[in-house]
Amino acid sequence: MASVKVPIVDYLVLEPEPHLRAHECAACKARYFDRRNACANCSGTEFADADVPTTGVLSTYTIVSFAPPGVDAPFVAAIVDCHGTSVRGKLLNMAPTPGDVALGMPLRLAVYSLGADSDGVEAIGYGFEPANRKDISGE
């Protein structure tokens, strides 16, 4: 744990426990993961950080057969409803086969390593794994 870690995206917060953090519009509570100029719903310009629950259910998915170099394929791309906040991610720690993925299945956030760069900085990605798994990865 001595190495320096960097999240794959700035909306992934690694400490103290990995979770996602959205920009929430102060006026209408719409949530966003990208850098904002204003709110797409109400044009408000004030935002606050909002921690997104680390559990949710599978809204939809696809199993993608082709991936860019350096990414394992097939992979399961998914949209997860985290108690009202929709999140995109991939499913981790399960087989990428239709029989193993079920719409509505309970999921929880999990992280994985993308490896270290030439300075020894390790990039950490996130995804979702079945919530009933006992053998949690990442520890």
Next chain:
Amino acid sequence: MSDDVWVLGIHMTRFGKHPDKDVVDLASESVLGALADAGMSMADIDVIGAGNLMGASGGIGQQVQKQVGQTGIPVYNVVNACATGATALRVAYLEIKAGESDTGLAFGVEKLAGAGLLGGGQGTAGGGKWAPRGRFGAVTGLEGHTGTSNMPGVFAQIGLDYAHRYGGADFELFARIAEKNHAHSTLNPLAAHQKPMSAEQIMADVMVAYPNTRPMCSANVDGAAAAVLVSGERLKRLSPEQRRRAVKITASVLTTDPWQESCQVLPDVSTLTKAAAKKAYAMAGVDPGDLDLVELHDCFATAELVHYDNLMLCPEGGAVDFFNSGAPWRDGTTPVNVSGGLESKGHPIAATGIANVFEVATQLRGEAGPRQIEGARVGLTHVIGLGQACGIHILERSAA
């Protein structure tokens, strides 16, 4: 009150591989074809709406003028993803509606054969430093890390989201939608693919993004389509034969997607389509039940299902029952994509939003040959450009 707008002439090239033709060749062929069909020349045209997505900075309108007639008229080169053709058509329509023009030309063209997987972007960067960049502060390409942005995958999720909400849709059902469109295009000599495929063959083909196999994806092909539009006043001064073949545009609508909670992470192709459809039906004064045929944006089999619902061809949540009833087959109550659609006729992106008008206009004229839907009077065309834009046109046969 502004004048009516009519399709006077329309043409599309054969869709498929055209290795010996460039975009200007294909566009010129469609433009000259539409002018001949209209009984007009470039000297009659007051305005051009032109679309070519992949060569968006190239000024396709002026390039084509330089081949078919430089008359000094205004050209609007437009880009709106897969709604580019519909947008070009609407530009010509709006010029006539505004009284600025009597006669307009619209065309769309694309060279897409062999283009492969569209969308998705970059994967993991090799060799460099993990340095945050862009609006997500991403240290690498995100495709395959935070889900997918490739088109078959995005639309697969849209289809399975519908399945999650309403049930009844599975791999086989989506394959049977593609089977229908591949069956329809066996009657279309301009379609890229004209061989039937069974649902079993479709399911056994190359999986691209579950549940979309390759024949359930729009075909990346070359092609162009063009239309000549005229005002009602101008049409009155034309020949009886021109008036008889003219097809009235009773609705032209363009929408974008209003904010929805989940649209930040998965494109919502439904809300803007529903809004466009509602507006179009009101403009045209028709109900979905009045439609004799529909050409909708089946960029993937998973998309066609949700658009049955979005275009209100069935009750909300009833798309699976609608398909299973046989309604969208060419002998059904609401034939959908009798041209073969994007999956089988092909999807040269900027041409699509005019090629679907070609199909409906040809059917309304009673000139569709072996694929004619008997007695067709009213038809609807629909496109979705991700990002997003939705274009809908409703067309009606001439009363003359």
